[in-house]
Amino acid sequence: AQSVTQLGSHVSVSEGALVLLRCNYSSSVPPYLFWYVQYPNQGLQLLLKYTSAATLVKGINGFEAEFKKSETSFHLTKPSAHMSDAAEYFCAVSERSGNTPLVFGKGTRLSVIA
Amino acid sequence: DTAVSQTPKYLVTQMGNDKSIKCEQNLGHDTMYWYKQDSKKFLKIMFSYNNKELIINETVPNRFSPKSPDKAHLNLHINSLELGDSAVYFCASSPPTSGGAVTYEQYFGPGTRLTVT
Numbered sequence: 278a279q280s281v282t283q284l285g286s287h288v289s290v291s292e293g294a295l296v297l298l299r300c301n302y303s304s305s306v307p308p309y310l311f312w313y314v315q316y317p318n319q320g321l322q323l324l325l326k327y328t329s330a331a332t333l334v335k336g337i338n339g340f341e342a343e344f345k346k347s348e349t350s351f352h353l354t355k356p357s358a359h360m361s362d363a364a365e366y367f368c369a370v371s372e373r374s375g376n377t378p379l380v381f382g383k384g385t386r387l388s389v390i391a
Numbered sequence: 392d393t394a395v396s397q398t399p400k401y402l403v404t405q406m407g408n409d410k411s412i413k414c415e416q417n418l419g420h421d422t423m424y425w426y427k428q429d430s431k432k433f434l435k436i437m438f439s440y441n442n443k444e445l446i447i448n449e450t451v452p453n454r455f456s457p458k459s460p461d462k463a464h465l466n467l468h469i470n471s472l473e474l475g476d477s478a479v480y481f482c483a484s485s486p487p488t489s490g491g492a493v494t495y496e497q498y499f500g501p502g503t504r505l506t507v508t
Contacts, residue, residue, distance in 0.1 A: 309495050311496060313499075315432075320395075320481060320499040320500055321483075321499040322499075323497075323498075365432060367434065371495070376422035376439070376441060376485045376487075378426075378439050378447060381433070381434040383431070383433055384432045
């Protein structure tokens with residue numbers, strides 16, 4: 278069975294500082310990996326995805342993530358945090374066999390301090 | 392031109408009542424899902440439908456009955472509501488995985504916050 282572990286339920290950074298949100302996955306087969314962002318009282322918006330092309334994936338709003346098979350990781354980074362980045366971030370995994378449901382991590386709340 | 396829409400956005404009701412949540416997608420996708428987000432923000436799949444047929448039912452109580460009248464709609468009916476049903480329910484859809492450009496990601500609706508008192 279697939280699973281996702283997000284280290285740190287809450288991460289706090291200063292405006293302009295590096296953002297690093299950690300995600301490790303467990304899967305018996307090479308998975309698809311996703312990062313979603315949820316702003317307060319809103320739905321989930323896709324930030325970026327890994328589906329077996331380049332291991333370094335660039336997404337929206339300046340975020341990127343690197344797939345490291347040897348470490349079973351897919352950490353999310355952004356060089357310089359902005360106040361508008363404050364939100365809940367979810368890492369998710371799915372199988373490669375068609376439209377299968379996403380298995381989510383427990384989420385990491387990002388706070389940005391002015 | 393909303394991609395995935397849900398109604399209502401908020402739903403407050405008493406224990407024992409029956410309620411429905413509607414979901415519609417105008418993306419032409421074949422597969423639709425219902426996820427539940429609990430008070431700790433944990434998201435978990437409830438149901439998955441492909442071309443109006445149920446393909447995944449993740450041990451959800453049978454008080455929950457999804458219904459897909461057509462590919463663009465997936466509704467969720469809940470009987471005999473309980474306090475523990477209070478959560479945010481998200482509908483999502485995803486495109487076919489064969490033919491044309493395959494994107495794999497799921498598109499989520501804005502959510503329905505259900506409060507059972």
